Amino acid sequence: MPEITIKNFDRSLPGHFVTQLEKAAEKGWWRDVLDDRELVIALRGKSLNVYWKGQSIFKVEAGLLALRASTHEKFLLDPKLSGQIHFDGEKFDVAALETKAFVKSYEGPTSIALMKRAAGIYAGREKSGCHSIAVANPKVIDVEIALPGTVERNEPGDEITSPRIDLLALEPQGTDEARLVFWEAKDFKNPELGSIRSRLPAPVLAQIAAYRAILDGYREDLEKSYTRLCSNLRRIRGAAGQSVHPLVDEVATGVRKITLGDTPQVNLLVFGFDAGQKQYADWQAHRVALEHALASDGGRLYAVGDPKGKQL
Template sequence: MSDFNRGIKNEAFLEELRRLAAEESWWRDVLSDRSLIIALRDEYLNVYWQGQSIFRVSFVNGRVAASTHPKYLLNPDVSGQISLVGGSFELKKLEATMLTRSYEGPETLDKLKRAAGLFSGAEKEGVHAIATSNPSVVDVEIALSANGISDVGSLPRLDLAAFEAVTDHIDLVFWEAKLFDNPQLAPRSIVVQIGKYQRVIEAFRQRLLDSYRLVAQNLVELSKMSGSVRQVSEAVQQVAAGRVQLSVSTSDIGIIVYGYDADHQRPGSKGEALKKELARSLSELGIDERRVRFRGDPKGLRL
């Protein structure tokens, strides 16, 4: 965690991204597609669709370099049967069409998204829906390392980070998101997991704040590149401009539970009972009950 960094400082990299945004390019298509999430890393970007990184964008030898996983190049429009003859699949008829071989505009981007969606799941789809509904979200798929902190071990990635306006400052809030039927949702397990996150945040608070101030600046720049198609919240703009203090504390961690039907939302239901139990358990860690969010359908949930 001592080497945790987020954001792009390399002005040459940003200038090349601006140039690509001003011409017909895959990058302009990405910027114009608000359903995609652009996550700032340490001098590179990930472009996410439903938890799948369909592009990794870096700066190599003075040029913007983009790459993707081979599985996203499988053409989702290919259909029909492939014969197995003598132990070999007859692929000759499909060789020209089974892979996406060149980028030909937004229709290619759509193919990559549809191919990536095959490897997603309901939990990641929910995280994606929440992130794209909230201009205050500044990061997804957040890997925190506990290097140098005893008895923490490896940690799963946090799902979301968002800015939250308070009276005289902005809070950096991390969110864990889980499906209602996820077996890891047991309150005691969640308490242990969030307790570990708290220790990491306490130990490396300044590194987190420095990184996400830079991320805010980058997100504002990406918004400008997109012609304001990509919206950022007022809180992000204020942090980017240095007009307000950004802070984070061990109480700035929440949990979002979703993916359950109306029967589990009624008073006295299993969902209501679990929400109360989680709120009670997390209060032991100094986390307010407003950080425990339950919603049947994650679409449109506001952080």
């Protein structure tokens, strides 16, 4: 497959886009999105995504005069469908579905609720867990972070794929800095976590090391981009009368300066285990090994059974 080099990294939005978002926040579907604090808004440079459990239920771009939005057709299939379809042995009688199967018009938060229900069908355990963490932690400023660097293109017409880190949060550093802290999330049963029995480095450690190397090479881009992004978030939320996390606000207003730190910090988040699994002797030993390996490069491990409502 041919390789493509991404030369820069910028997730912040241009001014005219933010202005359109501010205007749209007065009323209508975009205001409903902002008011639904279970949704995660992620800025993408020239667009933004509205996520529900890892599924992008809206992609939003700046139009000539106003916002342009789109969604995947699968999220418009009405999850309330419950009737029976006649089958004659060869064909299904789907004629009636043409009028009732899809959500065809926007009717306020009720429509968003239906789209969330439809999107939830496609949500995996890891994406759902990451979503729970992002919603509970307003200092999380980005999700599904596609890293810059050299990436492979799939078949013609496909999107470019690149390494992705699950979460990015701000943490205070001293009195005048806010550090970018990245999190790679894994479900407890993900084989990339490895095990004490394998006696081999867990694949996730190599993954994190690769992330760290890429981040270090784009230090200036990352710090500038996320400084502007914090300002974007403050304006977008402020237009709806909402506040952002104090760290985001302090970066946006120049009280704190964003830093990647001496070494990029990429932590590991593990969730999805029960009380019994937590006590497994093999897991306890492997957890210690993971903690030690991460700490050698300035990272840390956070293991939690149920991620809902948990603070990073």
